[in-house]
Amino acid sequence: MPTLTEIMQTMEYGPAPESSAEARAWISAHPQIGHYIGGQFVPGEGAPLEVVNPATDEVLCHVARGTAAEVEAAVQAARAAQPGWAALPGHARARFLYALARHVQKRERFLSVLETLDNGKTIRETRDIDVPLVARHFYHHAGWAEVLDSEFSGLAPVGVCGQIIPWNFPLLMLAWKVAPALAAGNTVVLKPADLTPLTAMAFAEICAEVGLPAGVVNIVNGDGETGALIAGHPGIDKLAFTGSTEVGRILRRQLAGSGKKLSLELGGKSPFIVFEDADLDAAVEGVVDAIWFNQGEVCCAGSRILVQEGVAPRFFAKLTARMGQLRVGDPLDKTMDMGAVVSHRQLARITALLDQGQAEGATLHRAPAPLPAKGAFCAPGFFTGTAPAHSVSQTEIFGPVATTLTFRTPDEAITLANDTRYGLAASVWSENVNRAIEVAAKVRAGVVWINATNIFDAGAPFGGMRESGFGREGGRSGMLDYLTRPNPKGAPRPAPLPVGDVTPQTGAADRPGIDITAKIYIGGKQARADGGQSYTVRGADGRGIGQAALAGRKDVRNAVEAAAKAAGWGGVTAHNRAQVLYFLAENLEQRRAEFVAELARCGSPDSEAEVEATIRRTFWYAAQADKFDGAVTATKSQHVTMTVNEPFGVMGLVAPDEAPLLGLMSLVLPALATGNRVVAVASQSHPLIATRLYQVFETSDLPAGVVNLLTGDRDGLAKVLAEHDEVAALWYCGSAEGGAMVETASAGNLKPVWTDGGHLRDWTDPAQGQGRDFLHRATQIKTIWLPYGV
């Protein structure tokens, strides 16, 4: 023990341990963490797994592995509780959520310590970040429960929600999932990560403490197998998952065709962009909050640092000096910046990636801080000399090490930032507000922090683009993911007429005076199908009424390429897009008679009404083009938090057979109004309407490539679109089997897919065929944080 005068010279911090006595007593009383099902704590039957404190390697207790029977019981309990929970007045649900928020606050010390023991993250973070955000989430959603009826009128809860959460923010991710689900009137079956089950069980006890009705929250512990049982259970209506992109893909495939709602919050490799006019000290501190936060086990961590070349030497010198101040050790010590990573297995994975990075030629800089002898500790660091081609630049390390790159111009920074399959978050550092907002607008990420990083609030939607998943958590948008619009379900859609007649057909036919050549429409040009084939189209009476181009794989490829090139459409003013749509309506009006006649030949029950509805719908979306706005959200003081509705980019649209004009346009219009470019597959049975439609597009000032129209085998083309990595979202109105097929095929780039389950729809009914739901589905929210202060 040094004397006071010795310490006066060394000025070391000394130990500052947080007491873990109460949390340890709780753990001793819970030697085996079981499940919480229907309001009962049950021990669990499956072979238990060890729960280890990664900072000490000590086995804290065991956790049950949920069995099929236990999942079944939990889903049944949730199902039984759901109608009653949903039937409660919003105010009654608000009282429960408020009680949960209050009780989280009343147990904040216990929960913080328990989380630290289980996960290895520092007590500073559990105490100052995780647990306060948990409480904030329940408060915020108590509010949504209170105002649900007026704010979301016409929407209903989804039902029973399966929720699978990760180990990096165990209690916080629980709150992000449970709070909106309950506020909206759903009940849940939640599976914590097998590595970190403790705070979820403590939360279950809080549910019991506040008297939450039995079955509203059910917790089933276990590993991936238990997760798969929940995901695959026919009794759940929605699955919300946070975790790795790989597991996200598996779940996407598993749920394909199930009709279950899905939201995925997956991995990231988020850019952290430092411009030469940034406050470099602030940016360096940003790195601390980005990649050296939570041991780097953060899906939205700024893990790719991009620095403008001129300031790179100064920036890296400052970063190295700052890294030298980091303290790594006992996470219960209040002076530590970093604790242990979650497990030795995770540590080995990180280490292997770091080795690989060095083998590829990058230089690894590590903090000099000594590491404890025991426990899964990982020295923070960063790479220099990494190139985009290096695997560490592309792979999520999920540890406290960032890669770095330099850039020369803002354009290059944006290009490098977007050179990733992920799109979760981005951080932009510049004192020039013009530049910062330009970059924020152009970077493909669900969350952008300007001169800040890793700031969260329950009112600010959080979620990804691209392979970082879809769906949002937090705010109004997060609530929408737990609500559904109950629409009348039509009869199953009949199979389309075949496309097999590609050889001369000698039967009866309506022949025009001059032969009409129906082509496909790609990049503003009429084109023949690459395969050199057309199929005979038949009218309502079965007679041939013409031939449509039989598009194939390569036509999809060409169409998507043309759409990708037409990126300017998303950048023009909303007024501009509205003008084009109004003009489109005008031109449709001029050719009204022609479309009425063509629809009549297809057997439209009321072709006049369908054309009229199409023109009206075009006006409606023209009107919405400059009105479907984002918002400025009240989050923290002195922060402007903007939510912006951004287009996906290239959307694939597969039109229904019923209402061949109105159905097709009901998909195309919202996509165009919000700034997307589309590759649309026209009705397989009635494709000739598309031929006339592209003539209208051509005369309506629509830039080349913004709409591309294909005709042919619906499901064949849909599959190519679903698999295409450039297509960012897909709407499919075909059969139930086709819906399952495209959902499976979409797992490649995890594009959000919207299908109608293969049910006929009354497209003339505005409640079914147009509305904000369509606009919402055509956009993804980007949340931009801009802290301010002189």
Place this chain on the structure above:
Amino acid sequence: MTDHFPRMTGTAFTPDWFEAAVVNTPAAERRAASLGTRRTVKKDWQAAWLARAITCIDLTTLAGDDTAGRVQRLCAKAKAPLRADLAAALGLEGLTVGAVCVYPTMVPHAVKALEGTGIPVASVATGFPAGLTPLPLRLAEIRYAVDQGAREIDIVITREHALTGNWAALYDEIRQMREACGDAHMKAILATGDLRTLTNVYKASMVAMQAGSDFIKTSTGKEEVNATLPVSLTMVRALRDFRDLTGQWVGFKPAGGLKTAKDAMNWQILMKEELGTRWLMPDLFRIGASSMLGDIERQLEHHVTGRYSAAHRHALA
């Protein structure tokens, strides 16, 4: 220790080092707020840190009603900042504050009272606190205070130069003040509460260091806003940049508004985290305060006895 650190020479006026500088205020505020949550000191370490803080205090009286008697009382406290039994229990006999800080006319009283202790007398000068008397008078005031035995001079800058971006004028003025100080150490008070923006604070810090200040100091204690952590963070980052550019180590003195032992530790953590341990010593770090010492004494008594203390058990300054 006070006189051991080499005098600063400053540099030529070099606007390149600060003209493009920007400080992001929300980021500075976030960092300042997290310093005290990322670090803490407990038990013996806390006692040692507080004892170290005492050695850094410029025990100050700067009031219109100062008298020889008032200054003598302050000096007595400066010599024996801890009650004898506490100092003995802590093994800290002989501990003194860093300096005593007074108005120029009070310097002779302080010098006399501190004779033989080695505790330097610091004097404010240059038309403190507004600094708007004519420059020759301000320079004469410095020379007067030095003549009277002040070994440290706390000058105030002309805020107008900073607020109008006339950095060359600011540099020239501080240079002349530095000359007038002779061998006495010069602390440049930036009056950051008047400068308002952190970017201004950074620039003024750089100019003051280029002009040869031995210390830069936040406030006179008379501005509406005195030392804050974000302002201090900005100034110590300027110190670090200046050290990296020149190899010269300039000291830092927050003043005004630091009243509690907790404040002392927050600022010490700031110094250690941003600059390193060396910058915690009194030749590079001073705290301008009067009431803080009393709170530190009570904390140290609690450390010794385990009982919470009361102000009246400790001698007044």
